[in-house]
Amino acid sequence: MKHLERKQWFAIAVLAVVLLxxxxxxxxxxxxxxxxxxxxxxxxxPWMSVPYVAHSYRVPPNVLYEAIGIxxxxxxxRPIRDIAREQNRSVEEVIATLQNAIARERxxxxxxxxxxxxxxxx
Amino acid sequence: MSLTDQLLxxxxxxxxxxxxxVVAIAAAGVPMPVTLxxxxxxxxxxxxxxxxxxxxxxxxxxxxxxxxxxxxLGRWGGHHVLERMRRRKNGEAKIAQAxxxxxxxxxxxxxxxxxxxxxxxxxxxxxxxIANYPWGAFLIWDVLGETLWVVLYVLLGKFFSERVQAxxxxxxxxxxxxxxxxxxxxxxxxxxxxLRPTETLHHAKVRGLS
Numbered sequence: 026m027k028h029l030e031r032k033q034w035f036a037i038a039v040l041a042v043v044l045l046x047x048x049x050x051x052x053x054x055x056x057x058x059x060x061x062x063x064x065x066x067x068x069x070x071p072w073m074s075v076p077y078v079a080h081s082y083r084v085p086p087n088v089l090y091e092a093i094g095i096x097x098x099x100x101x102x103r104p105i106r107d108i109a110r111e112q113n114r115s116v117e118e119v120i121a122t123l124q125n126a127i128a129r130e131r132x133x134x135x136x137x138x139x140x141x142x143x144x145x146x147x
Numbered sequence: 148m149s150l151t152d153q154l155l156x157x158x159x160x161x162x163x164x165x166x167x168x169v170v171a172i173a174a175a176g177v178p179m180p181v182t183l184x185x186x187x188x189x190x191x192x193x194x195x196x197x198x199x200x201x202x203x204x205x206x207x208x209x210x211x212x213x214x215x216x217x218x219x220l221g222r223w224g225g226h227h228v229l230e231r232m233r234r235r236k237n238g239e240a241k242i243a244q245a246x247x248x249x250x251x252x253x254x255x256x257x258x259x260x261x262x263x264x265x266x267x268x269x270x271x272x273x274x275x276x277i278a279n280y281p282w283g284a285f286l287i288w289d290v291l292g293e294t295l296w297v298v299l300y301v302l303l304g305k306f307f308s309e310r311v312q313a314x315x316x317x318x319x320x321x322x323x324x325x326x327x328x329x330x331x332x333x334x335x336x337x338x339x340x341x342l343r344p345t346e347t348l349h350h351a352k353v354r355g356l357s
Contacts, residue, residue: 033341040334047327054320061313070312071148072155072187080194081309102196104156106148 069120071106078105078123084130092126093119151180151315155187162191163201167209174213174293176269182300182322183315189304190311202301203294210261210293211286214272218285221276228277249278254288261292262299264329265322 029037067073067081075095079086087097093108095101101108109119148156157165166188173179185206191197232238249256253275260268275285307314 030341033338036334036338036341040331040338043327043330043334047324047331050320050323050327054317054324057313057317057320061310061317064313067310067312070152072152072159073312074159074196076194076196077159077190077311080190081311083309102159104159106152106156107160 069105069123071109071116071120072104074102074104075108075123076100076102078127082127084127088130089123089126093122151183151319154180154184158184158187159191159196162197163205166202167205170206170209171213171216174210174268174272175216176213176272178266180319182265182296182318185297185300186304186307186314186318187311189301189306190308192301193305193308199301199305203297206297206301207290207294210297211289214268214289214293215286217269217272218276218282221273222279222282223276225273225277246278246280249275249280253278253280254284257285257288258292261289262296264325265296266326267329 067078069078073081075089075093076086079089090097090099090101094112095108105119105123106116109116112119154169166184169179169184170181173181188197188202188206192199192202229242232242235241256271257275257280260271303314304311
């Protein structure tokens with residue numbers, strides 16, 4: 026086999042780096058997909074609005090509005106970040122309040138709001 | 148908050164105008180996580196906060212518009228780049244080969260960088276313009292590809308509307324897997340070409356560089 030030129034060695038090195046990075050991302054993708062299958066609930070993030078969280082966790086939006094002290098009749102589509110800022114609270118505090126409200130709602134109405142957990146027999 | 152979080156929060160507040168602006172700017176070449184924005188818009192459609200047809204029309208329109216900006220920059224702004232290339236040894240031949248390449252593979256390249264290998268999209272807009280790829284053909288492939296991209300991700304977001312954050316995390320990683328895979332394929336292809344016997348090597352080099 027003839028000797029490789031310097032440029033070809035360089036291309037092989039770049040290829041090795043590309044393959045390494047690609048496989049790292051592939052592993053991460055698979056791990057996220059596995060996580061997806063195992064966890065039914067979304068992690069509540071600052072960008073989410075109250076209607077979105079209610080939709081995601083299958084609880085009535087009113088329960089959540091009430092928990093964080095927003096008038097029930099309003100359709101407030103602001104992200105949690107903005108609500109927290111307006112209420113002079115930290116985003117984490119508001120998220121914790123929402124999580125508590127969700128847990129309470131689910132405990133009160135287990136059949137309606139609880140999403141089926143994987144592996145449970147029908 | 149990350150850039151993605153900021154964008155999603157803004158989408159929730161400002162809706163369609165924000166979607167239009169961000170998608171157009173991203174298509175013109177400013178790197179932004181717009182695929183994720185489409186998924187989130189899909190979930191807002193499911194929530195009843197946005198209308199499906201409006202999201203589809205606004206997002207595709209913005210993407211096509213942004214792509215035309217990139218193409219125009221390449222076509223009319225890439226002039227002195229071309230002049231400099233022309234003055235170099237074999238410059239004229241290389242430009243002709245680049246144009247032939249764009250003509251032969253341009254359509255497929257434009258189509259697939261619209262929805263599958265999206266990070267390469269803005270770059271291809273520029274090179275299509277520089278290579279003088281016919282504007283009509285560019286527009287047709289562009290509209291087809293961008294529409295597919297928008298419909299695909301908005302519907303994905305609508306379908307998995309309860310799990311947007313989890314979906315975003317998976318897609319964010321997957322898009323880099325696809326880009327890496329395509330980059331590896333191109334590198335392997337070029338390596339194999341450069342390993343061919345010497346009489347075709349010069350030819351391969353010229354084509355490889357063009």
